[in-house]
Amino acid sequence: MNCPPAKIKKMRELYSKTGEWLRGTGPESDIVISTRIRLARNLANFPFLHRATEGQRKEVEKLVREKLKEATLTKDLHYVKLSEVSSVDRLCLMERRLISREHAGGDGERGVAFGKSETISVMVNEEDHLRIQVIRSGFELRDAWKTIDEIDNTLEEKLHYAFSPRFGYLTACPTNVGTGMRASVMMHLPALGLAHHIEKVFNAVGKLGLIVRGIYGEGTQALGDLFQISNQFTLGKSEVEILEIMEGVIPRIAGYERMARKALITENKEQLEDRVWRSYGMLKVARMLSSEEAMHLLSQVRMGVNLGLINDVSMETLNELFILTLPAHLQKLEGKEMEANERNVIRASYVRKRLGAFQ
Amino acid sequence: MKCESCNKRHATVHLTEINGDEKRERHLCEECAQSLNNPLVKMPTPADILSSLINQVAPEIGEMSKTTCPACGLSYLEFRSKGRLGCPMDYTAFKKGLVPLLEKMHGASQHIGKVPSRAGKELVVKNEILQLRKELDKAVEKEDYEKAAKIRDRIFELSASEDKKDEGTLQQNG
Numbered sequence A: 001m002n003c004p005p006a007k008i009k010k011m012r013e014l015y016s017k018t019g020e021w022l023r024g025t026g027p028e029s030d031i032v033i034s035t036r037i038r039l040a041r042n043l044a045n046f047p048f049l050h051r052a053t054e055g056q057r058k059e060v061e062k063l064v065r066e067k068l069k070e071a072t073l074t075k076d077l078h079y080v081k082l083s084e085v086s087s088v089d090r091l092c093l094m095e096r097r098l099i100s101r102e103h104a105g106g107d108g109e110r111g112v113a114f115g116k117s118e119t120i121s122v123m124v125n126e127e128d129h130l131r132i133q134v135i136r137s138g139f140e141l142r143d144a145w146k147t148i149d150e151i152d153n154t155l156e157e158k159l160h161y162a163f164s165p166r167f168g169y170l171t172a173c174p175t176n177v178g179t180g181m182r183a184s185v186m187m188h189l190p191a192l193g194l195a196h197h198i199e200k201v202f203n204a205v206g207k208l209g210l211i212v213r214g215i216y217g218e219g220t221q222a223l224g225d226l227f228q229i230s231n232q233f234t235l236g237k238s239e240v241e242i243l244e245i246m247e248g249v250i251p252r253i254a255g256y257e258r259m260a261r262k263a264l265i266t267e268n269k270e271q272l273e274d275r276v277w278r279s280y281g282m283l284k285v286a287r288m289l290s291s292e293e294a295m296h297l298l299s300q301v302r303m304g305v306n307l308g309l310i311n312d313v314s315m316e317t318l319n320e321l322f323i324l325t326l327p328a329h330l331q332k333l334e335g336k337e338m339e340a341n342e343r344n345v346i347r348a349s350y351v352r353k354r355l356g357a358f359q
Numbered sequence B: 001m002k003c004e005s006c007n008k009r010h011a012t013v014h015l016t017e018i019n020g021d022e023k024r025e026r027h028l029c030e031e032c033a034q035s036l037n038n039p040l041v042k043m044p045t046p047a048d049i050l051s052s053l054i055n056q057v058a059p060e061i062g063e064m065s066k067t068t069c070p071a072c073g074l075s076y077l078e079f080r081s082k083g084r085l086g087c088p089m090d091y092t093a094f095k096k097g098l099v100p101l102l103e104k105m106h107g108a109s110q111h112i113g114k115v116p117s118r119a120g121k122e123l124v125v126k127n128e129i130l131q132l133r134k135e136l137d138k139a140v141e142k143e144d145y146e147k148a149a150k151i152r153d154r155i156f157e158l159s160a161s162e163d164k165k166d167e168g169t170l171q172q173n174g
Helices: A005-016 A054-071 A087-095 A101-105 A141-158 A190-194 A198-207 A239-267 A269-285 A291-306 A315-324 A327-334 A340-354 B030-035 B046-057 B060-064 B076-082 B095-106 B121-141 B145-173
Strands: A032-041 A078-081 A111-114 A120-124 A130-137 A181-188 A210-213 A226-231 B013-019 B022-028
Touching: A032 A141, A054 A078, A054 A111, A054 A120, A054 A141, A087 A101, A087 A327, A120 A141, A130 A141, A141 A181, A141 A239, A181 A239, A181 A291, A190 A198, A190 A239, A190 A291, A198 A210, A198 A239, A210 A239, A226 A239, A239 A269, A269 A291, A269 A340, A291 A315, A291 A340, A315 A327, A315 A340, A327 A340, B013 B030, B022 B030, B060 B076, B060 B095, B121 B145
Parallel strands: none
Antiparallel strands: A032 A130, A032 A181, A078 A111, A111 A120, A120 A130, A181 A226, A210 A226, B013 B022
């Protein structure tokens, strides 16, 4: 479907920068990249989406879109109707974590509203009528909860949510019912991976009611040593109780990662340095880079920067490269659709440019 | 091993007959075994096998299989095969089946946590009491009796106001 020119311009502006949550700031930001909380909400007077007729779907989309505009959640809220933008645009929004993989791939009337800083987004007509999301740089569960709680209160004044005293906020899938809350923390754990300790961490975390997933959610691969740790249960515990469990666990995992890094640097300093510098070198000279390879190399360099082995590249640049070198973003930066091989060439060239290497 | 009756097909049914002290083993194919008309060898139908499997995995299905949500028309079986509910009403219509399912999934079936202000103040209070009871358990476990006493007082306070309201509604209803 063709986009109106104004919309294309706006979308292009979006892709040249990244969201505030990639700044590499906030508590534990050497290891915790970002904190995200999402709330699943549904309207009381409509069937859940997969049972809704085309007409009901449209009605929900229109109603929520209008109320979102009225609610003025942030002063620069931007709404994108996903049925009106290209599939590359949708993938871009997914790569930026403004929408889920399912939302990018789905069909029918649906949309997403997000603020300029990209820390707030509301998906309309995903699996549930509303999926409200807040992302923060670093480990900021409380701050994210405070913000999302307020957004939820504001929207609740305008929309009649499906809620039952027994089961809480009602959702299409019973795995989300209750608080409807999923809090996830994206962690960079390269040393635990190198030391083969990652499995132990996952097992321990599982016993505490938390689960580990790849960076784009359920069923996705863990690329670049990036993992999302989130709460598994949504019923029977309050939002704050769930956050308290995570607040107890996440800093320990971060501590464990730091210990593993320290062990690497004291026991195998040369090896570690070699690995980090080789990765940096590869990024600076490679003529073709696949997305997976880029992620892997960036992960090693990121660890090198954290350990003070490399100091001429910023954390923000590295965090950004994780997103901007993904397939849809590259195609947007180039302004055309490209096959994998061509993308690999462009990716390598873009990385060299950003790292200030020889062209 | 060949069937000892027809001597053609593969023997898949193995019987041990005991007559007094005499023990006799028989090896038959399925067809010959059926024709023996022995009630023991009666093969379960695929439907029997399925329902016994379902009963093992999800015992509530048999009972709930005829339930359909009056609002959206989704049947309980459809819900169990797809894993998605059809509308908010389903939580009421399928409550009997959902409660054990949620217990298995979340380890709980009672919501504790945020309540929309639209749902009314009473509910907010009720949830606060539930929350406080949990905290009370925790405090007792940690032997922090001072904190436990404070929580207990707060629960009494909240329950008292709740009871008054309950009486009110009872009178209204009665």
